Amino acid sequence: MRMIAWLTCCGLFLGAAGATAADDIDGKALFDANCAYCHDRELPRMPSRAGLKEKDPRDIYTAISAGVMAPYARALSHEQRRAVAEYAAGKSLGDFASGAAAIPASAYCKTPPTTPLENIDSGWNGWGNDLANTRRQDVARGGIDRASVARLKLKWAFGVPAVSTMSGHPVVADGRLFFGTFSGLVVALDAESGCALWVFEADGGVRTALTLGKLPDGTISLFFGDLAGNVYAVDPNTGQARWKILADEHPHIRITGTPMHYADRLYVPLSSLEEVAGAMPDYECCTFRGGVLALDAATGAEVWRRHTIAEPPSARGKNAVGTQLWAPSGAAVWTAPTLDPDNNALYIVTGDSYSDPAAPESDAVMALAMDSGEVKWITQTLAGDAYTIACMDPSPEAQVACPESAGPDLDFGSSPVLVTRDDGRRLLLAGQKSGVLFALDPDTGEIQWQTKVGAGGIVGGIEWGFASDTEKAYVAISAAWELGPGAAGGISAVNLADGSLAWQVAPHEGTCEGRERCNTGQLAAVSVVDGLVFSGSLDGHLRAYDTATGTVMWDFDTARTFSTVNGVPARGGAINGPGPAIAQGHVYVNSGYGMWNRWMPGNALIAFSIDGQ
Numbered sequence: 190m191r192m193i194a195w196l197t198c199c200g201l202f203l204g205a206a207g208a209t210a211a212d213d214i215d216g217k218a219l220f221d222a223n224c225a226y227c228h229d230r231e232l233p234r235m236p237s238r239a240g241l242k243e244k245d246p247r248d249i250y251t252a253i254s255a256g257v258m259a260p261y262a263r264a265l266s267h268e269q270r271r272a273v274a275e276y277a278a279g280k281s282l283g284d285f286a287s288g289a290a291a292i293p294a295s296a297y298c299k300t301p302p303t304t305p306l307e308n309i310d311s312g313w314n315g316w317g318n319d320l321a322n323t324r325r326q327d328v329a330r331g332g333i334d335r336a337s338v339a340r341l342k343l344k345w346a347f348g349v350p351a352v353s354t355m356s357g358h359p360v361v362a363d364g365r366l367f368f369g370t371f372s373g374l375v376v377a378l379d380a381e382s383g384c385a386l387w388v389f390e391a392d393g394g395v396r397t398a399l400t401l402g403k404l405p406d407g408t409i410s411l412f413f414g415d416l417a418g419n420v421y422a423v424d425p426n427t428g429q430a431r432w433k434i435l436a437d438e439h440p441h442i443r444i445t446g447t448p449m450h451y452a453d454r455l456y457v458p459l460s461s462l463e464e465v466a467g468a469m470p471d472y473e474c475c476t477f478r479g480g481v482l483a484l485d486a487a488t489g490a491e492v493w494r495r496h497t498i499a500e501p502p503s504a505r506g507k508n509a510v511g512t513q514l515w516a517p518s519g520a521a522v523w524t525a526p527t528l529d530p531d532n533n534a535l536y537i538v539t540g541d542s543y544s545d546p547a548a549p550e551s552d553a554v555m556a557l558a559m560d561s562g563e564v565k566w567i568t569q570t571l572a573g574d575a576y577t578i579a580c581m582d583p584s585p586e587a588q589v590a591c592p593e594s595a596g597p598d599l600d601f602g603s604s605p606v607l608v609t610r611d612d613g614r615r616l617l618l619a620g621q622k623s624g625v626l627f628a629l630d631p632d633t634g635e636i637q638w639q640t641k642v643g644a645g646g647i648v649g650g651i652e653w654g655f656a657s658d659t660e661k662a663y664v665a666i667s668a669a670w671e672l673g674p675g676a677a678g679g680i681s682a683v684n685l686a687d688g689s690l691a692w693q694v695a696p697h698e699g700t701c702e703g704r705e706r707c708n709t710g711q712l713a714a715v716s717v718v719d720g721l722v723f724s725g726s727l728d729g730h731l732r733a734y735d736t737a738t739g740t741v742m743w744d745f746d747t748a749r750t751f752s753t754v755n756g757v758p759a760r761g762g763a764i765n766g767p768g769p770a771i772a773q774g775h776v777y778v779n780s781g782y783g784m785w786n787r788w789m790p791g792n793a794l795i796a797f798s799i800d801g802q
């Protein structure tokens with residue numbers, strides 16, 4: 190029975206046309222044609238049909254309109270998507286307002302700033318806060334140190350409508366805060382009070398941080414990408430789009446890593462979720478190749494494009510049900526590139542391959558020339574890692590769509606970090622889902638040392654980001670897929686001199702008692718302000734550790750309800766994905782990550798400040 194359902198699916202991507210009035214639309218039929226193929230199965234990463242019933246219909250609407258599931262509902266109209274969401278959740282959407290209309294008028298500032306944004310480097314800019322992606326803030330700009338951290342208190346919270354997963358890294362400059370959401374909103378707030386300045390509607394969910402860049406003519410733009418593969422430049426003062434381009438013609442293109450700006454160019458990392466589509470036995474897996482796209486930052490015009498995998502995909506035999514397979518594929522770039530303009534170099538890390546044979550460029554660290562995109566060197570740290578999410582399901586019908594090499598899915602998901610040690614020596618650090626931190630020579634790609642920091646796994650190991658100062662790297666560990674509460678997680682400091690461990694904090698215990706969907710894995714990117722490293726956890730806690738000893742100096746449990754400045758009810762939950770932004774005496778963090786029905790959902794952006802002032 191299951192076998193038949195699996196093999197005869199066909200409606201996918203065809204969509205259904207015609208109906209316009211909500212009452213005439215059969216949500217079940219649409220679900221059966223477009224969603225059941227995957228969601229009738231019990232795969233660990235996705236909610237089953239029964240699991241979807243536990244969801245809020247607004248979240249499902251958002252997931253298929255702008256979020257991770259948008260590729261599977263592109264052919265559906267707004268009304269059809271509403272019907273699918275209502276059927277899948279078993280609940281009515283009521284008078285749900287989507288998009289910017291969901292932010293109440295009372296959320297907007299009564300007295301918005303009168304001077305234009307000027308100093309883009311006055312707070313926390315982009316993903317890593319500098320071209321080297323160190324995720325480090327200095328005390329002067331951060332305004333928080335070991336002596337004052339104990340006085341950090343909740344200042345305000347902002348509730349994001351219709352999401353259960355918080356995705357966008359907050360960015361701060363000149364008293365403004367900018368962040369993106371899974372529902373495709375890009376929101377500008379007054380960083381002090383949390384009132385809204387403007388809201389921009391992107392075509393897809395926004396998982397990247399936002400990069401403020403000053404162009405050679407003095408214009409300041411806000412750059413970001415969305416899960417539909419679009420890249421945008423927006424006026425940070427008004428929220429008006431300056432330009433928008435589609436980064437790649439491949440139907441599975443998505444932008445998950447933050448675009449990097451330098452001088453007159455924008456460097457965009459190219460990623461995809463084709464390893465999900467590739468799990469269908471009748472999908473011709475796979476043809477996407479990761480890459481980097483360099484754009485003219487003023488116009489969005491293409492300057493150069495470089496695929497991570499040099500060889501174009503070609504036909505490579507058929508799977509057990511006769512579907513044509515293609516390779517090489519994959520090596521997506523999930524995270525922000527790291528820029529080294531003095532050496533005309535741009536560094537990226539890559540994910541796994543989707544089909545056999547795995548490409549020599551997957552699970553690798555690469556250096557490209559900033560001016561041309563030419564490859565300078567490639568260091569692969571794991572060969573033969575071809576994987577689709579079908580590999581997670583041992584049933585024979587799923588295994589048809591798992592490449593023979595079957596993983597182990599050990600991507601690089603954290604941006605590489607370029608550090609200059611106190612002795613002047615430069616190192617490029619790369620952290621893999623295997624739990625290993627590598628230090629490479631940025632000029633040659635040679636590995637200088639490598640350290641297994643903690644347990645590896647399919648959501649890390651090292652997942653979304655580590656941080657570094659000139660002495661040590663601060664590396665949080667997830668292992669949340671494979672290990673339970675109290676066993677997953679932990680954070681370590683690694684000496685840049687030789688890769689030895691300076692200190693190691695074991696996973697936190699006891700915090701998941703009485704909490705559903707709780708784990709202690711620390712997947713979220715960490716941030717360092719001299720003397721303190723901030724790390725969020727799936728158990729909802731945001732903690733600050735002393736960089737010298739690992740001692741916990743401050744701890745706030747975000748898994749609670751908040752009264753909000755914008756009047757949208759907010760709940761905190763798991764902290765995952767982006768890390769905290771530390772700026773001007775404040776710490777801003779996302780809380781809530783209901784992805785895969787596995788972690789604690791939530792929709793809060795939370796601001797802390799000294800004494801809550």
Ligand code: HEC
Nearest residue numbers: 223224227234235249252257258261262465466783784785
């Ligand atoms: C090719 C398989 C596939 C198809 C088709 C598919 N999904 Fe999914 N769905 C997934 C996977 C896998 C995930 C987990 C997402 C991830 O791993 O990033 C998921 C996640 C979701 C989620 C949770 C998203 C979140 O933010 O937590 C919802 C809701 C959802 N799907 C609804 C749908 C609906 C409705 C359809 C039909 C319009 C659909 N999906 C079609 C595979 C699929």
